Amino acid sequence: MDGSLTDNRDLRNRLLLAGNAVFSEVGYTGATVDDLIARASTSRATFYRYFRNKDDLFDELSRACFQDMRAIVEELGRVRAGDVDAAEIEEVLTQYRDLHARHAGVFRAWWERVARLDPEVPAEEGHVFNRLVESLTRFVSDARVESLVAPEVQAALLYLLVEGSYAAVTSRWSRIDPDALAPTLARMVHRTYLGGDAPRRASRLRLV
Amino acid sequence: MVNEARTTATRPAPRRPPRRAGERGRSARNHEDRWTDIVERAGAIFYRKGYEATSLQDIADSVGMLKGSIYYYIKTKEDLLYELVSRAQDMFEATLEEDEETARSPAPVRLRAFIGRWMALTSREREWGLVAEREFMRLSRRRLRRVIERRDELSGYVKDIIRQGIDEGAFDPTTDESVGAAAIFELMKTSHLWHRPSGPLSMAELGDWYATFAIRGLGGPRWRDRDPG
Numbered sequence: 001m002d003g004s005l006t007d008n009r010d011l012r013n014r015l016l017l018a019g020n021a022v023f024s025e026v027g028y029t030g031a032t033v034d035d036l037i038a039r040a041s042t043s044r045a046t047f048y049r050y051f052r053n054k055d056d057l058f059d060e061l062s063r064a065c066f067q068d069m070r071a072i073v074e075e076l077g078r079v080r081a082g083d084v085d086a087a088e089i090e091e092v093l094t095q096y097r098d099l100h101a102r103h104a105g106v107f108r109a110w111w112e113r114v115a116r117l118d119p120e121v122p123a124e125e126g127h128v129f130n131r132l133v134e135s136l137t138r139f140v141s142d143a144r145v146e147s148l149v150a151p152e153v154q155a156a157l158l159y160l161l162v163e164g165s166y167a168a169v170t171s172r173w174s175r176i177d178p179d180a181l182a183p184t185l186a187r188m189v190h191r192t193y194l195g196g197d198a199p200r201r202a203s204r205l206r207l208v
Numbered sequence: 209m210v211n212e213a214r215t216t217a218t219r220p221a222p223r224r225p226p227r228r229a230g231e232r233g234r235s236a237r238n239h240e241d242r243w244t245d246i247v248e249r250a251g252a253i254f255y256r257k258g259y260e261a262t263s264l265q266d267i268a269d270s271v272g273m274l275k276g277s278i279y280y281y282i283k284t285k286e287d288l289l290y291e292l293v294s295r296a297q298d299m300f301e302a303t304l305e306e307d308e309e310t311a312r313s314p315a316p317v318r319l320r321a322f323i324g325r326w327m328a329l330t331s332r333e334r335e336w337g338l339v340a341e342r343e344f345m346r347l348s349r350r351r352l353r354r355v356i357e358r359r360d361e362l363s364g365y366v367k368d369i370i371r372q373g374i375d376e377g378a379f380d381p382t383t384d385e386s387v388g389a390a391a392i393f394e395l396m397k398t399s400h401l402w403h404r405p406s407g408p409l410s411m412a413e414l415g416d417w418y419a420t421f422a423i424r425g426l427g428g429p430r431w432r433d434r435d436p437g
Binding site: 090149153156175176181184191 | 260294352353356360380381382383384386387388390391393394395397401402407412413417420421422424425426427
């Protein structure tokens with residue numbers, strides 16, 4: 001029935017797509033192999049021909065997601081605080097949003113783990129996120145905003161802000177227009193770190 | 209007062225100890241105390257083990273009662289989660305109250321004061337805040353809807369402040385106030401996911417940075433530059 005190579009790939013892909021959809025809807029913990037099979041309209045036998053279990057399928061989704069993410073992180077690494085405008089920040093945020101939409105299941109599962117303080121967030125994810133925070137730290141340090149909060153903590157918070165906002169906006173109970181997110185967040189980040197359209201002098205920040 | 213009435217109304221009524229209007233008897237008070245004890249201990253266990261991994265047996269053991277007796281107060285474990293989330297929401301709704309002077313102040317001042325109140329409470333009520341935030345989405349659809357409505361009321365308050373700031377010329381008029389409010393709440397709510405009370409940074413200092421980010425990000429310092437004092 002699915003003897004040819006193309007068919008095999010199709011089935012495998014179908015299971016992966018089903019996995020992403022199911023994980024994004026019910027979360028990683030809540031999803032069962034039966035859910036994945038039902039969504040892909042295939043059989044248990046077929047599932048186990050391609051994957052050992054739910055984890056195995058998730059790992060593959062996860063790898064694809066973090067490969068895409070690395071591309072964005074590398075781009076972010078090239079951004080320097082001195083010569084970036086709000087539109088460029090918005091562009092990065094929009095790319096990140098597309099990434100979120102493509103890999104919704106992985107993000108939901110990852111967020112579940114972070115929220116439960118699961119120490120076993122896989123190494124690769126940890127690595128990409130560390131790189132992301134490093135890039136942001138450079139950006140924050142370049143901007144020289146005075147604060148008691150260390151640049152790397154500010155960077156991690158910026159990341160959590162973006163991640164949390166996307167999670168909030170894409171959740172099924174949100175009434176926020178997803179298209180409004182990137183422009184407003186980009187302007188907020190830009191104004192905080194680069195003074196926005198205010199004179200450069202005003203980028204010195206007083207903690208009151 | 210309003211909050212109290214609301215909590216009472218949303219409690220799992222059918223299994224509650226029967227009470228007549230005006231009853232102030234000792235047994236009614238004992239039931240109240242017992243109930244609060246159960247909720248508080250459940251909160252502590254959910255915090256430590258997570259909601260899913262906690263059994264009613266764990267909670268009964270912690271309170272020192274038989275599992276069967278817990279069914280006098282609740283039908284399901286979810287009833288406890290709902291009670292906890294509702295009580296946490298009551299507490300956080302109290303941060304919407306401003307003193308008269310703050311209420312008359314410009315938007316950046318009101319926003320900074322609100323973030324300060326919220327973070328002070330987060331620091332005091334670390335466990336409940338975390339449990340409520342981490343687990344509320346496990347509630348049943350009907351209860352979840354109620355919880356979301358109350359969250360929307362909270363964010364409505366911040367949206368109003370942002371609108372006030374736009375009207376005053378302090379904040380960027382192109383700001384989407386829903387996004388601005390969501391960003392502020394996301395920042396505040398991530399705090400208990402990672403903040404360590406023993407670390408070098410206090411919740412108050414962290415809150416100060418949130419306020420700075422929010423006000424500056426929305427355009428506030430320009431207002432301050434124009435009109436210092």
